[in-house]
Structure formats: C-alpha cells, structure tokens
Amino acid sequence: MRLVLLGAPGAGKGTQAKKLIEKYAIPQISTGDLLRAAVSAGTPLGKEAKSYMDKGELVPDKVVLGMVEERLKKDDCKKGYILDGFPRNTVQAEALDKMLTSLKMPLDSALSVDVPFEDLMKRLTGRRTCKACGQMFNVYFNAPKKEGKCDKCNGDLFQRDDDKEATIKKRLEVYNSQTAPLMDYYKKKGILKAVAGVGSIDAIFDKVCAALGGK
Numbered sequence: 001m002r003l004v005l006l007g008a009p010g011a012g013k014g015t016q017a018k019k020l021i022e023k024y025a026i027p028q029i030s031t032g033d034l035l036r037a038a039v040s041a042g043t044p045l046g047k048e049a050k051s052y053m054d055k056g057e058l059v060p061d062k063v064v065l066g067m068v069e070e071r072l073k074k075d076d077c078k079k080g081y082i083l084d085g086f087p088r089n090t091v092q093a094e095a096l097d098k099m100l101t102s103l104k105m106p107l108d109s110a111l112s113v114d115v116p117f118e119d120l121m122k123r124l125t126g127r128r129t130c131k132a133c134g135q136m137f138n139v140y141f142n143a144p145k146k147e148g149k150c151d152k153c154n155g156d157l158f159q160r161d162d163d164k165e166a167t168i169k170k171r172l173e174v175y176n177s178q179t180a181p182l183m184d185y186y187k188k189k190g191i192l193k194a195v196a197g198v199g200s201i202d203a204i205f206d207k208v209c210a211a212l213g214g215k
C-alpha cells in the first residue's frame with residue numbers, strides 16, 4: 001500500500017498511521033517526526049527547521065523534499081509506505097509525484113481524515129507526549145492515569161512547543177490556505193478517499209480500512 005494521509009493538524013493522522021503500519025507492516029514517514037528528531041539532535045537542518053516550526057509555519061520545501069526522498073529510497077519502503085504530514089502544499093505534491101514516478105513507486109491513494117474545526121483546537125491544546133516512548137495522551141479525551149506521567153512507561157509527559165495556543169491557530173490557518181487545496185489535487189487524480197475522523201480510534205480505523213478497500 002502506498003498512501004498519503006491528509007487532514008488538519010490534530011485530525012488524528014498519526015494515530016491512524018500507527019494502526020495502519022501494524023496492519024500492513026509498512027513504514028510511516030512523518031515529516032513532523034523527522035523534523036522533530038533533527039531538532040532534538042541539533043543538526044544544521046534541525047536548527048533551520050526549528051524557527052519555522054515554533055511559529056507554526058511550514059519549513060521550506062527544499063528541506064522537507066530532500067528529507068523525504070532520502071527516506072523513500074530506503075529498502076523498507078519497497079513494500080509500501082504511509083506519508084503522514086507530507087505533502088503540505090501543491091509544490092510538495094507535484095515534487096512528490098515526480099519523485100515517486102522516478103522511483104517507480106506511485107501512490108495508490110490519498111486518504112483524508114476530516115474533523116470539524118472546533119474539535120481540532122481541543123485535541124491540539126490537550127495533547128501531551130511521553131518524552132521516553134512517544135506515546136500520546138489528551139488531557140480532555142484520553143487523560144493519563146497519573147497526571148504528567150505516561151501510562152505505558154511512567155516517562156514524563158510534555159506539551160510540544162507548537163501545540164501552544166497561538167502556534168496552533170497559525171498551524172490551522174496554514175493548513176486551510178496551503179494544505180486543504182490538496183484535496184482537489186488528489187480528487188482530480190481520482191485517488192482521493194475521505195473518512196470522518198470523529199468517534200473512537202478503533203471506529204475511525206474501521207472506516208479507514210473500509211475506505212482503503214479492506215486491502
């Protein structure tokens with residue numbers, strides 16, 4: 001399966017991607033995760049990316065495209081891949097098409113996870129991530145049993161810098177103006193599928209699998 005996951009920040013793309021990788025045994029390529037890893041490692045790329053990420057703006061296309069191409073060339077992508085958080089604008093989508101054509105691994109589907117705007121704010125401001133294992137919680141919908149601690153490994157939970165309210169507003173604006181137009185882009189190509197991203201994680205996953213044809 002070769003898939004692009006579309007949807008606003010907070011739509012639950014990452015959560016669904018994690019379930020898809022288990023089911024299909026293919027890698028998830030999250031540009032947000034790759035960029036955060038570069039920021040933590042303090043690489044030159046990470047230093048450049050951080051200033052954009054903290055403001056809720058998109059990191060320059062050139063930086064992201066290089067990173068994705070390098071990742072797609074790895075052997076584990078030969079049996080398929082799930083792109084999560086990429087592409088984020090038309091320039092990236094067009095560059096991705098070219099890249100995938102030359103790598104002979106074109107997309108099967110673009111799946112959009114749709115969530116009403118009002119729900120996104122709560123999901124994002126409530127999000128907490130475990131420093132040790134990456135497990136995510138939400139103080140409104142899926143609170144950890146012990147405040148500030150991970151249920152799985154007892155690691156410390158933190159709020160991502162870009163999950164603060166002002167940055168979230170900017171991220172949602174950027175999504176509406178730059179990323180939402182990709183729905184049309186993939187619709188025209190005839191590969192767009194959509195599911196409502198509301199309800200339990202498992203119920204959404206059932207809809208995701210049905211939309212992907214249960215393959």
Ligand code: AMP
Nearest residue numbers: 031032052053057058059064085086088
């Ligand atoms: P995410 O975790 O996907 O919401 O990404 C967090 C931040 O990383 C975004 O707000 C952007 O600053 C940056 N980012 C992630 N993916 C991309 C991308 N494909 N293009 C540009 N910037 C990105």
